[in-house]
Amino acid sequence: MIKVSLQSVVGAGYRDFWNYTGRYRVAKGGRASKKSTTAAMNFIYRMMKYPDSNLLVIRKVYKDHKDSTYTQLKWAINRLQVGHLWECRLSPLEIRYKPTGQKILFRGLDDPMSITSITVDVGYLCWAWFEEAFQILNEDDFNKVDMSIRGDTGGLFKQITLTFNPWSDKHWLKKRFFDVESSNIMAITTNYLCNEFLDASDLALFEDMRVRFPRRYKIEGLGEWGIAEGGVFENWKEIHFDKWEISKREGVRSAFGLDFGFTNDPTALSCSLIDLKNRELFLFDEHYEKAMHNDEIADMIKRKGYAKELIIADSQEQKSISELRRYGIRRVKAAEKGPDSIRAGIQYLQQFVIYVHPSCTNFGIELSNYVWDTNKEGQLINKPIDDYNHLIDALRYSMEPIRKRDRGR
Structure with missing residues (x-):
């Protein structure tokens, strides 16, 4: 049996995020903040723990999955040293847990019918992950998926996870998840400073950004909301x-x-x-x-x-x-x-x-x-x-x- 220390492969800074079981789990952050890689490892770990769980992964455009979420989840499987237990397929794009038949399914908002009609063979579709959620400008698109995670889930907790870079404070994500207090929402901000896996050259890139592009550094470095005041194009x-x-x-x-x-x-x-x-x-x-x-x-x-x-x-x-x-x-x-x-x-x-x-x-x-x-x-x-x-x-x-x-x- 292979034993893997989660502390050593995941690192610090995401304990509450990892363990949260409320309806909405939201992480905004800068680049290299570990938010997406941590989410990917968390889903692999959870699906192996809960044999009736299935995951729906959403991006605004379906074709973007192959080089982002699909690759991240494959990386997470290998990082946790459980590659022999998972099957990753490109056609159709999906990842399957061999011992039980549980699946990770990938969909895009550019094909809404593929989401509303989705079903699973084993267990329940209880979790969804919106990666690069800031790209979803229409809140109704999110609501349609949110409503698809409904019905009996065999006692499993239902959860929507959202990860994104906070490009503008005018986005509906801020008002819905960060400007409210709710026992059903966990909304956190992370940045590269909690990523102990970065080396000196990585940190130098952020320092260069801080000096040369302070506005970009606040968003992509520190994970702060972009301020849209003074926009050149309002049209x-x-x-x-x-x-x-x-x-x-x-x-x-x-x-x-x-x-x-x-x-x-x-x-x-x-x-x-x-x-x-x-x-x-x-x-x-x-x-x-x-x-x-x-x-x-x-x-x-x-x-x-x-x-x-x-x-x-x-x-x-x-x-x-x-x-x-x-x-x-x-x-x-x-x-x-x-x-x-x-x-x-x-x-x-x-x-x-x-x-x-x-x-x-x-x-x-x-x-x-x-x-x-x-x-x-x-x-x-x-x-x-x-x-x-x-x-x-x-x-x-x-x-x-x-x-x-x-x-x-």
């Missing part, structure tokens, strides 16, 4: 829409923009449809990834089917633009930019109602946190912060040719 909302139906509108045109990144910043691709007549902008796709080489960027653009589109890219990366052309992205060209181009681009985007497709989760984060900067007295100035702007910069670049033609009408 956006998240809605489901069919890009093919929008593209059929008279005069609608597409716009693609690319902002390069690597070590600290992501490469960001913005994809949108512009309805000039109705002053509507539809963000239908994005890419957001660090450490991408130019050949990988080209492959990503081809894989998405945009290789023949006009893509306006950051003009400071002329070498990268040249390499992308050599890799087959022939219509990529440099943004013109020019004096005061950031403010001019922002002012033009503010003329539109911006609709964000739910699959564009990083756009939602940037639009929520892109704010006007402040002076030494704390007063807002007419200049945005240089952060949470990678997709927004790509969007600005993509709009350059449209703005020039629009100005000449």
Whole structure:
């Protein structure tokens, strides 16, 4: 028999979270705070302890599970040294406890019918885990899943667990779980300071963030709520829409923009449809990834089917633009930019109602946190912060040719 010390593999800081059995268990926190890995280990431990339990794991977009929650739960199984007892399958995406047949099921809010009709073969569906819960902007989407955890559970406790980074204090999560007192809610805030498994290089990254990006450090470092005051874009909302139906509108045109990144910043691709007549902008796709080489960027653009589109890219990366052309992205060209181009681009985007497709989760984060900067007295100035702007910069670049033609009408 293998014996594993939970103290040694889980670490400190989550005792109450681990043992809580009330209806709602909520952990907001910064990056590297152990909230998601601790939740994953806790679910594996619990399912082995309670033979009638089953778990439903929810993300806003189903496809995001494979490289996040599914991988985290596989890691937790191996961390607890019980890999021989579990079967992990990719098609369908699920994890099964071999001795009993209990299951961990994965669903996305982009397919609500797959959630409302869910059943299990063994025991009861008594637990649900919302990972990256901040991405769920519509509280009703949460309520539908909450109501699905109902009925007889054979004496097991029913529980919804939510883990997320607290990007904005305007989110419904704050009002519902953190601004109330209830015996049925455990809401905690954690950060990297409780993660004893970080090494010196990890801690140095947070110190660099504290110095260079203090606003980001409060959210991603300390786990504090992002303050949305002074938002640059108040003209956006998240809605489901069919890009093919929008593209059929008279005069609608597409716009693609690319902002390069690597070590600290992501490469960001913005994809949108512009309805000039109705002053509507539809963000239908994005890419957001660090450490991408130019050949990988080209492959990503081809894989998405945009290789023949006009893509306006950051003009400071002329070498990268040249390499992308050599890799087959022939219509990529440099943004013109020019004096005061950031403010001019922002002012033009503010003329539109911006609709964000739910699959564009990083756009939602940037639009929520892109704010006007402040002076030494704390007063807002007419200049945005240089952060949470990678997709927004790509969007600005993509709009350059449209703005020039629009100005000449």
